[in-house]
Amino acid sequence: MLRIQFPHYEALRIHGEETYPHECCGVLLGKNEPGQDGPVNVVHQIVRAGNTRTDSAHNRYNIAPGELIKIQRQARGLGLDIVGFYHSHPDHPAMWSSTDIAEAHWLGCSYVITRVAQGKAEVTNSFLLLGTSEEDKSFADEAIEIEIAEAVS
Structure with missing residues (x-):
């Protein structure tokens, strides 16, 4: 399961709207915690990333390795881990593609896709990217739990 606070959920969706008709992309920082039905990727922060694809930015994304390392260091400094990634699919379903699975390498991470x-x-x-290696990796549908903070009076 993926657990995310409403403001973060809305922010990644808005990111997709802002970059339309190109794909947006970003990283989910948080912790992997035990849950009643298995592990839960709990998002504490999202980090926008630049889409470095210049050939097919309307249907592909790439996060530059240097930017990903910088985000990973930022996470470590906050006591967090990379628990997932997000991107948008402009005018296409919010389902993973053959390219998405081929380019997904972070086993145990959540991959969030928004149809814009x-x-x-x-x-x-x-x-959720499952498996033990590149040879047996696969995506499984993952429930999203959106946390809505109560107003403080």
Whole structure:
């Protein structure tokens, strides 16, 4: 399961709207915690990343290795881990593609995809990357639990 606070959930969806008609991308920082039905990737922060794809930015994304290392160091400094990644699918379903699985390498991480149709975020889904190696990795549908903070009076 992926657990995310509402403001972070909304921020990654808005990121997709802002970069439309190109794909946005970013990193989910948090902790992997035990849950009743298995591990839970709990998001504490999202970090926007630049999409370095210049050839197909409308249907592909890439986070530069140097930027990813910088984000990983930032996470470590906060006592957090990389628990997932997010990107948008402009005018395409919020389902993983053959390219998404081929380019996913962080086993145990959540991969969040938002369908952005005509500039408006619609469906957001998450997929957990399972397996023990590149040879047997696969995506499994993952529930998203959105936490809504109570107003403090």
